[in-house]
Amino acid sequence: MKEIKVLVVDDSAFMRRVLSDMLQRDQRIKVVGAARNGRDCLQKLKQVQPDVITMDVEMPVMDGLSTLEWIMKETPLPVVMVSSLTKDGAESTLKAMELGAVDFIPKPSGAISLDMEKVEAEVIKKVKGAAEARVRTLPLSHPVENPPSVSFQKGKKKRVVAIGTSTGGPRALQKVLAALPEQLPAPLLVVQHMPPGFTKTLADRLDKLSSITVKEGEDEEELKNGVAYIAPGGTHMTVVQKGEGLFLELNAQAPVNGHRPSVNTLFQSLAAVQGWTVTAVVMTGMGTDGLEGMIKLRSSCPTYTIAESEQSCVVYGMPKAVVKSGLADEVTDVSNISAAIVHALEKG
Numbered sequence: 001m002k003e004i005k006v007l008v009v010d011d012s013a014f015m016r017r018v019l020s021d022m023l024q025r026d027q028r029i030k031v032v033g034a035a036r037n038g039r040d041c042l043q044k045l046k047q048v049q050p051d052v053i054t055m056d057v058e059m060p061v062m063d064g065l066s067t068l069e070w071i072m073k074e075t076p077l078p079v080v081m082v083s084s085l086t087k088d089g090a091e092s093t094l095k096a097m098e099l100g101a102v103d104f105i106p107k108p109s110g111a112i113s114l115d116m117e118k119v120e121a122e123v124i125k126k127v128k129g130a131a132e133a134r135v136r137t138l139p140l141s142h143p144v145e146n147p148p149s150v151s152f153q154k155g156k157k158k159r160v161v162a163i164g165t166s167t168g169g170p171r172a173l174q175k176v177l178a179a180l181p182e183q184l185p186a187p188l189l190v191v192q193h194m195p196p197g198f199t200k201t202l203a204d205r206l207d208k209l210s211s212i213t214v215k216e217g218e219d220e221e222e223l224k225n226g227v228a229y230i231a232p233g234g235t236h237m238t239v240v241q242k243g244e245g246l247f248l249e250l251n252a253q254a255p256v257n258g259h260r261p262s263v264n265t266l267f268q269s270l271a272a273v274q275g276w277t278v279t280a281v282v283m284t285g286m287g288t289d290g291l292e293g294m295i296k297l298r299s300s301c302p303t304y305t306i307a308e309s310e311q312s313c314v315v316y317g318m319p320k321a322v323v324k325s326g327l328a329d330e331v332t333d334v335s336n337i338s339a340a341i342v343h344a345l346e347k348g
Helices: 013-024 038-048 064-074 087-099 114-132 169-177 199-209 263-270 291-300 318-324 334-347
Strands: 004-009 029-035 052-056 079-084 103-107 158-165 188-192 213-216 227-230 236-242 245-251 276-282 303-308 330-332
Touching: 004 013, 004 038, 004 114, 013 029, 013 052, 013 114, 029 038, 029 114, 038 064, 052 064, 052 114, 064 079, 064 087, 079 087, 079 114, 087 103, 087 169, 087 199, 103 114, 158 169, 158 263, 158 334, 169 188, 169 199, 169 334, 188 236, 188 263, 199 213, 199 227, 236 263, 263 276, 263 291, 276 291, 276 318, 276 334, 291 303, 291 318, 303 318, 303 334, 330 334
Parallel strands: 004 029, 004 052, 052 079, 079 103, 158 188, 158 276, 188 227, 213 227, 276 303, 303 330
Antiparallel strands: 236 245
């Protein structure tokens, strides 16, 4: 397999060493350089020619966001951000996703932390995934200020939309949710692979950009039409039926195939619901999360499946698994997914 050359950028010498040691314990990865700030990083780019960069968010002289923006404009490369678990850190990380970063690694605590060893497997996994990712350098289109008015069939049909995504998901979700009409006749359930501390910021950010309401899901709340519920990071989100309504249930049970929240877990809970039609969407992400749940969902209740196309994915893993299994009713670019959701709901 091809060697992955990595440039580690962090203002902490300790963190540079910890990250470098972690990465080089994998036989495929070679750390070809380290930089103490953004300016140092840009000076070393041509010299070491990395395949992937890990980039600290907060650095003196030139911070991570400014450096990322320059890289995306001048010499696009896969960048994995390293972020602190703070509100400011979460906001900066999501801004980095918008600018074109492929993924991020959360620091378990402060800027210098021995706890970083606990996330070694995740660090290696994300750097390997970044090496295979398609870098998106085009700016996001501005949110649709007034999404087109849509005429939905009136009646007693009960409909729900479920979306699963991972690597590249925050950017993809912005494109999809911001273009949905406010009067959407269905609740939306979203699983985005993220650790605790980031999904509330993601939900707040998406809510400001969208006509529909976007919020982090809460235990035991009833689902409402025109509201998107994002699974809290580090927590499984499921749906239970009580009378005529659907309610969220959150739990901290063991990760499923390495994921919590898990798309499979959400889809499998929807498979137990009676009398509802499901529109299931699988977008960009590594791995196959969502496939097993999709199989169960489609065998249990009326389901229309939309998969993101390879052309628009950052990583064509999760949608690929659905498409290869013959479970996708529609395959389309991320820019068309909102329209596909609306069309599916129009048909009922």
